[in-house]
Amino acid sequence: MKLDDSNYLQWKQQVEGVQRGTKMMKFVVSPQIPPVYLKDAAREAGTENPVYSEWEEQDSLLCTWVLFTISPSILLRFIRLQNSWQVWEEIHSYYFTQMRTCFRQLRYELCAITKGSRKISEFISRVREIFEALMSIGDPVPHKDLIEVVLEALLEEFNAVVASVNRKTEIISLDELESQLLTQESRNERFKKVAITEPASINLSHNIGGESRLFRKESRFRGRGGGGTGPARPFVQCQICYKTGHDASYCHYRL
Numbered sequence: 001m002k003l004d005d006s007n008y009l010q011w012k013q014q015v016e017g018v019q020r021g022t023k024m025m026k027f028v029v030s031p032q033i034p035p036v037y038l039k040d041a042a043r044e045a046g047t048e049n050p051v052y053s054e055w056e057e058q059d060s061l062l063c064t065w066v067l068f069t070i071s072p073s074i075l076l077r078f079i080r081l082q083n084s085w086q087v088w089e090e091i092h093s094y095y096f097t098q099m100r101t102c103f104r105q106l107r108y109e110l111c112a113i114t115k116g117s118r119k120i121s122e123f124i125s126r127v128r129e130i131f132e133a134l135m136s137i138g139d140p141v142p143h144k145d146l147i148e149v150v151l152e153a154l155l156e157e158f159n160a161v162v163a164s165v166n167r168k169t170e171i172i173s174l175d176e177l178e179s180q181l182l183t184q185e186s187r188n189e190r191f192k193k194v195a196i197t198e199p200a201s202i203n204l205s206h207n208i209g210g211e212s213r214l215f216r217k218e219s220r221f222r223g224r225g226g227g228g229t230g231p232a233r234p235f236v237q238c239q240i241c242y243k244t245g246h247d248a249s250y251c252h253y254r255l
């Protein structure tokens with residue numbers, strides 16, 4: 001895994017595992033650097049301490065390997081450094097600043113989050129994203145607090161679920177809470193559809209009843225001018241004589 005702006009903790013876990021397994025952590029955490037020369041005479045003669053030479057060789061290999069695990073997009077931040085401990089400290093300092101900024105933003109969003117007009121699935125998905133992001137930067141939110149955030153962010157139409165969860169002594173899981181909210185959301189949508197369609201059905205019934213009464217009233221009259229014997233229908237035009245008030249089946253020209 002190459003280190004970038006989004007995977008510092010995962011990268012750190014992998015790299016530290018390799019360093020511990022190869023006994024190389026001593027090179028990056030409080031390193032004990034041997035002296036280059038043991039005596040002034042060795043300095044004048046240019047004779048390096050063998051222990052230092054061995055340390056330098058291993059440190060150079062480790063530094064090169066650590067730099068190799070960094071993605072090109074951020075590698076220039078560390079390329080000027082020569083020792084593994086310098087690279088290690090610079091990486092940690094840079095990402096600590098980044099995580100502190102990210103922590104504030106995510107915490108603020110989580111505290112201020114509301115369901116609003118979003119679907120339950122969209123709302124819970126965003127809560128999970130924030131929760132996992134905070135966990136990835138080493139600042140996990142306690143599960144109890146996370147459930148409280150979700151309950152506080154809901155609208156009144158989910159009060160039945162909120163009351164049910166609050167009555168329980170044990171803390172509900174986020175998966176179970178999401179399932180209950182999805183069920184309530186489905187019920188709410190059905191009730192809204194019924195509330196919309198019922199008045200329309202009532203109006204339709206009244207209209208049909210009114211038309212029936214109008215038809216019965218009109219049936220007492222006969223077509224004028226056409227000589228038909230059928231009921232008068234003022235909004236119908238005959239296809240034979242083109243007069244209104246009757247259709248072709250009652251037209252006297254046809255009969």
